[in-house]
Structures are given as C-alpha cells and as structure tokens.
Amino acid sequence: MAKKRSIGGFKSNRKNKSLDVQQSLISIIVDIHNTPILRQSATQKLLALNRKHRLEMPKYIGVMICKKCQILYNSKNSSTRIKHGQIIKTCHVCQDVRRLGGGPKHHRG
Structure with missing residues (x-):
C-alpha cells in the first residue's frame, strides 16, 4: 500500500x-x-x-x-579604496577587484 x-x-x-x-x-x-x-x-x-x-x-x-575565493574580507587580506564615489575592494588572496556603487555620473547634465 x-x-x-x-x-x-x-x-x-x-x-x-x-x-x-x-x-x-x-x-x-x-x-x-x-x-x-x-x-x-x-x-x-x-x-x-x-x-x-x-x-x-x-x-x-x-x-x-569575496565572490571569487569565498574568503571573509579583513584588513590583512584585502584593501578598500574610494575612487570617484565608488568603493573598490581588492582581495589579496585571489587578486579579484570588486567595484561597489555607481561611480561618477558624468552623463547627467
């Protein structure tokens, strides 16, 4: 059954x-x-x-x-920079670069 x-x-x-x-x-x-x-x-x-x-x-x-090597970011294995209003995170383990935020809006009047 x-x-x-x-x-x-x-x-x-x-x-x-x-x-x-x-x-x-x-x-x-x-x-x-x-x-x-x-x-x-x-x-x-x-x-x-x-x-x-x-x-x-x-x-x-x-x-x-980190999206590539899946390691937790800290100050020893990554660097964070702000350039033109955009956050740039670099992983020192896999050398992957992530850009967060839109950056400059030159095309807007």
Whole structure:
C-alpha cells in the first residue's frame, strides 16, 4: 500500500528552519570576538546553506565575502579604496577587484 503524503507545511517548515540557521551563522560571522577560523568556517557553511535552500544573501554580509575565493574580507587580506564615489575592494588572496556603487555620473547634465 502506498504511503499518503502529508499535505502542506513541509516546505514552509524547512524554509523557516533554514532561515533560523542562516541567522545563527550570520551572528557568528558578524561577532568580531570569534576566532577568524570560526568566522571563515561559518562563512563557508552560510554559502553552502544559501546555495542548497536558494536563500538570498543579506547585502551587509555579501559585501564582506569575496565572490571569487569565498574568503571573509579583513584588513590583512584585502584593501578598500574610494575612487570617484565608488568603493573598490581588492582581495589579496585571489587578486579579484570588486567595484561597489555607481561611480561618477558624468552623463547627467
């Protein structure tokens, strides 16, 4: 005999649990009193969780992580410059350059 499927609740329950885990990992990453190894491990777990459950990465966490090598930015492995109103972050591990913001608007009258 075939087993009856439970109706509703499973996907929403799974999503709520994954959002709770995401928030706990974010709190570990943001807390500067944690060791760098723990923060980097939490970053890797957060990226894997977001990929698995298709969760959106919060913007304030996304700018803290290198998109290419997935390492957590700090003052030793990255440099941040502001040039013409644009934030330029350079990762010293993979030499990736990210430009945040629009930059100058010369085309606007």
